[in-house]
Amino acid sequence: MRNLVALSVLFFCFGFMGRAQVPTPMSTNSSSGVTVPDTTEKNTIKDCEYGDCINGWGKKLFSYGYYEGFWSNGKRNGYGMFDWSDSGKYIGFWVSDKMTGYGVYIGVEQDMVGEYTDGMIQGLGYIVKGDDWKQGVYNLSQLVESYPFVSNDVNSGCTAGDCQNKYGRYKWSNGDSFTGFFKNGKMYMGTYLFASGDKYTGMFNNNNQFHGQGRFFFSNKDYYGGEWLNGKYHGRGYFQGQTAADDKIGEWSNGTFIKRL
Template identity: 30%
Template sequence: MKKLLLIFLLSPIITLAQNENSNNSIEQQENRVIVKKCIAGNCINGKGTMQYQTGVYEGYWKSGLRDGEGKYVWSNGDVYEGEWMQDKRHGFGTYTWHDGSKYVGNYSHGIRSGYGIYYYTNGTIYEGTWQNNLKHGIANFYYKESVNIGGKYINNEYVSGTGINQESYNFKPKQ
């Protein structure tokens, strides 16, 4: 009876944890692992390298948390290099996915927030503001043959903007 009661009480927690983890991208998985081991340096306060189940972090630590400049390389080839605070991407950084797409910009408590540039694998570039990991605010969107200047995005959805011929616009961001 005690086993049955324990299973009944814990099943919502187990189900919630499984659903939560299954919806997260590889970008967010480094904090959701149990297996980790300091393999070099000082992983408490200083500079050190930590082996996680999902990859390797090399950089600065404060009170056992990633804090300061650091680089996380996931086992699938994704890489984040930039600033950390209290174990989350925070400040300026570059996230490069294994498929070649890349985000260069600001993070706040682990999410893309503020100004940033996203480079798509097909050559298209989004330059603008982000909120909660979504394109949100005023932005420029650069295509191969044209550019949309001053476009407005709300929660990743394009709302409005003005398109011009890219040949007459010389300020496309460089990778």
């Protein structure tokens, strides 16, 4: 998982920490159907390489790859990563062994980012193949409504696309920017880049706070992936620090680490 974070940073161009306090974001006024590879329990070659693969955090091996992340009742639930040996990896959220929630699939031929249901893009998202980006509304991984993304010929504010109810880029005078999906003029899902170099990718609430499911990349290489509530770590999450001794994997409450899993 530590190597995976470094790969993810290349792909994407608070209680307990005294080192970094996540700022509150500023307010803002057809593809063919594709699925990610199989993740069923067949061909299991090792029940649990390490950790707790029943009700905690653990790594399980398969003949075609491995899963490392959170488990509930023996099933993949919450934040985790599945790495297929020859076809790519999915980093995101799961419900009962299914890729469901916010997720990122980094494939050999294309990448798929957005809202997943049962292993397919269902809702808002985008698919990238080379220089070709297709962002908009998806149904069973098929693009059913395309959201244009063109320059608005301005240097601040909504610099590209539609920052009200579709896909756009908003830039602030302090150097921060957000690129992603908007609903009713509010950030909904996407990437918020701070002028400091910190970066968040995931979901937001109506107050433009990190909320639900998301990942935070610190400029000092620290990392958090997991659940959020009103801008703070809350629920199950994975924090990776400068060394393995700094890592915190488990339950969080309003930004405070409360239970190791």
